[in-house]
Every structure is written in C-alpha cells, then in structure tokens.
Amino acid sequence: FGSRNPLQTAMFLLGVYVSCFCAACAVSSVRLLTPAFLQNEEDTTEHYSLQQADFVPGVEETCNQPSNSTLKFLHISKTGGTAIEEWGRKHGQFWGRYWNYCLKRYHGDTSGNTLVRVKEVVENEPHHAPPHYFARNPYEGYSTFTVVRDPYRRIISEFRCPYAGYCGRIISDALWLCEERAQDRRLALRKEADVHKLNLWIQAALQSDESERRSHLIAQKEYVFNFEGERMVPFSRVLRYENLESDFATLVEKFGLQFTPLLDVNVEPETAMMTFSIDDLTDTSRRLVEKTYSDDFNLFGYEKLTRAQGLMSWFHS
Numbered sequence: 001f002g003s004r005n006p007l008q009t010a011m012f013l014l015g016v017y018v019s020c021f022c023a024a025c026a027v028s029s030v031r032l033l034t035p036a037f038l039q040n041e042e043d044t045t046e047h048y049s050l051q052q053a054d055f056v057p058g059v060e061e062t063c064n065q066p067s068n069s070t071l072k073f074l075h076i077s078k079t080g081g082t083a084i085e086e087w088g089r090k091h092g093q094f095w096g097r098y099w100n101y102c103l104k105r106y107h108g109d110t111s112g113n114t115l116v117r118v119k120e121v122v123e124n125e126p127h128h129a130p131p132h133y134f135a136r137n138p139y140e141g142y143s144t145f146t147v148v149r150d151p152y153r154r155i156i157s158e159f160r161c162p163y164a165g166y167c168g169r170i171i172s173d174a175l176w177l178c179e180e181r182a183q184d185r186r187l188a189l190r191k192e193a194d195v196h197k198l199n200l201w202i203q204a205a206l207q208s209d210e211s212e213r214r215s216h217l218i219a220q221k222e223y224v225f226n227f228e229g230e231r232m233v234p235f236s237r238v239l240r241y242e243n244l245e246s247d248f249a250t251l252v253e254k255f256g257l258q259f260t261p262l263l264d265v266n267v268e269p270e271t272a273m274m275t276f277s278i279d280d281l282t283d284t285s286r287r288l289v290e291k292t293y294s295d296d297f298n299l300f301g302y303e304k305l306t307r308a309q310g311l312m313s314w315f316h317s
Contacts, residue, residue: 059094063102071255072142074223075127077216078157079147079241083262091257096127106134121215128215130222144233148220148300149241151293152278159201160273164216166193166201190273195280202285206292221295
C-alpha cells in the first residue's frame, strides 16, 4: 500500500469491501427479477428454441422478393412441417419459422370475429398464421403449398406435442389440466398421461372459445381458403401427410429443386409419452372433433367415423 498511513489503508479496504458487496447485491437483484424459466439453463434453451430461427443469415434479402416461381410453405401444426422447414433451409429456402423475420413485419388483421386468436398467433407464431390473419397477405406473389392430415390423428398429435400439448413447455390449451410448471413435475405428468387425460384435454381444448384458441388448433381449411371462401392454395399444392414423402418429392421437383428424403426431426426425450390411436377417442371426443373440423373432413376427403359407424349399424340392423 506504499506510503499510505494506517487510516488511509483502512478507508481503502473499507471502500473495496463496500464495492464488492454492492456488486454482489446487484447480481442477486437481477437474478431475483429474472423469470424462473430464464434462471434454469435447461428451460432457457427450450424457451429460446422456438425463437432462435427468427433471423438467419440471408433471410432479410428475401423479405421483398415476390416471385410466382418461388415456393413458400404454410405450416399447419402437426403435419410434418418442421421436417419441411429443415429440408427447405438445407436447400436454400426460407420456409416457416425460418421466414418469421419477414412475417413479423406484417400486423394482424383488425377485422373479423377472431381478433384474440389473430393477434396471439401473428405476434407469437407468425409461421403458423394463415395468410388472411395478416393485415396484408405476406405470401402474395409466392407459390404457396401446405400439408393436411386426418383431423383425428392431428388432434392426438397435438395432445402429445411437447410445446403446445398436454403440459407443454411454452403454451398449452386446456391449461387447467396442467397448472404445474416445474420442469421435473411437468415431464412426469406428460409421461403419466393416459387415455382419460387425452379425452379430457381434447374436450376442454375444443369446447373453449374459438376466438381464443392458439395456433395449434386452427382448422386446416383456413390455410387453404380465406374468410370469403376463396381458394388460396391450388389443389395440386395441398399435400397429404399420409403420402408426404412422395407428394413433397413431386412438388419440389416441379419447381426445379432436387429432392432428398425428409428427416425425422421431432424425435426427442420429451415425447416419451404413451402413444394413442383413434380407437382411444371416446364417442364424445370423436363427435367434437368432427363438429369442430367438419370442413377439414369434407374438403380434404377424410372420413368421419361416427357417420361410418352409424351406416354400418343401419346396414346390419
């Protein structure tokens, strides 16, 4: 401490101590004010995983390049869309969440009777928003395509979704079925999910106010037809999940892209939940799915089981 006298030395050490103490308090305060999911390293990674694709190198240049020969993907949830987005990025295409940076430049529509849903979807998951949810169609001038799926199997897949399904990481319909947000307990509840919980979740989610349902429960017809009923996606570019590999190969080759097999990108530990089939749906759940997604059954050629069962009963009576 050089030529400092004892008093100066004591004052210097006291100053150092006070500075260190204040710094420690500041760090503690920041941690106390930080949301719980950001304090947990694992949860931070999970929360960010849905947002990290909002900006990728090169995407900004594509925001204002409408071209009738350029494909754009309308991502209906639980129809193999993530695999398609990853395929697109590998082949130089910005599809779905990899085009969110551009989609977020558009605002939600201010008309219609589903304003709550429109605002929620456009702001938080624009890649899952149908074109007419935006004030101006961001896909105008592009050649859009989408994938549809059997409504029964889609809703079962929604239940198992690790993001928006039963006890999902980030968002979920029928929240009252899983109010526990602690990571370990939430995962345990997912693994314990059974047929009873499946049907409870489906009935609670589909009986909620339509205007407040999140993006994962939007009817598939909304991606193909606008509010006025006008077709927005040609029949030839509405692919079927059941034939996804072959339908997708035909489409991309038609647009001059070299097809390579789609990869299974949704296999992860959190999906360690028992699998379910249509046979696990109660009659109440089936009828609710058929009522909610009646147009999806009719427009895309999927059979309503309760109707088929009714015809069989009549035939054998």
